[in-house]
């Protein structure tokens with residue numbers, strides 16, 4: 001009897017004390033966030049407190065993209081990335097490297113020779129090899145997982161006609177994975193993309209995994225970015241993709257989650273970073289606060305997705321949100337600059353939104369099977 005009372009007491013105590021995301025999902029999946037420069041350099045004390053108390057995985061929002069790491073050929077700038085890695089290690093966090101090969105935020109020299117002409121396939125492959133080798137080997141054993149290739153497939157499942165694709169062909173994907181694996185054989189290697197719930201992209205990603213595996217090339221997980229809106233995509237479609245990727249024997253991660261509450265100027269842009277619409281006041285309806293009805297839909301949406309992640313916790317290794325507070329979110333400026341969005345879990349005053357408490361409760365109540 002005494003035992004029962006005691007264990008009941010300690011269980012209630014434990015539940016009552018769950019007040020962080022990382023605690024709520026302990027033993028299930030990592031819970032991560034993306035750090036901007038102020039956060040990497042610890043210039044934002046309130047954000048710093050949230051990052052350390054809530055999250056156990058971090059990724060640099062911009063600082064490890066190729067235009068920042070290698071602005072000129074052979075001239076690397078590792079200052080911010082080194083600080084990011086030191087921050088993560090000091091706080092025992094699972095470190096993600098984002099991103100090695102991406103068409104966007106790549107320096108223009110990468111694709112041109114001294115005369116300004118497009119480089120040959122051989123030259124571009126060597127540049128890929130040099131970049132990947134330098135970056136991955138610098139953080140060998142410290143950065144645990146790399147977004148090796150980002151956004152190589154379009155909504156309809158066809159290849160994005162990026163410089164990498166146009167100059168090298170689809171082989172650039174397997175080369176990138178091989179170079180990364182050679183530089184750190186223990187690192188996890190990922191393919192990462194947006195709008196992964198679309199059937200076309202889902203099928204092509206499955207094909208990509210099959211192709212890499214058939215050639216014995218390591219791919220550890222698929223990153224589903226998770227730039228969501230209040231009505232897109234359907235949870236069921238997102239679930240189909242989790243199941244399809246996991247069926248190929250890789251882990252699934254939600255790598256850049258946010259939920260915009262703002263109207264989209266065009267339904268079909270997914271997270272195409274090049275999209276850029278001129279500011280329109282009528283497209284920025286919540287400058288003075290989010291109305292209650294929208295907030296309710298927003299909260300339900302976050303909960304529905306977290307329920308889905310918990311349902312598939314055996315397949316999911318990490319859920320990362322793309323920023324700490326609403327003030328940090330890229331959604332305020334993409335695809336239209338200067339708007340006020342509410343896409344993340346912590347508000348502009350660094351407070352957890354009410355839904356976060358529900359996520360704590362929900363995450364910590366379901367025991368791992």
Ligand code: XIL
Pocket residue numbers: 061062150225256271273330
């Ligand atoms: C975004 C950053 O959040 C912005 O600060 C930057 O201006 C553009 O890139 N997909 C990705 C991320 O893989 O790297 C992008 O991050 C968002 C879409």
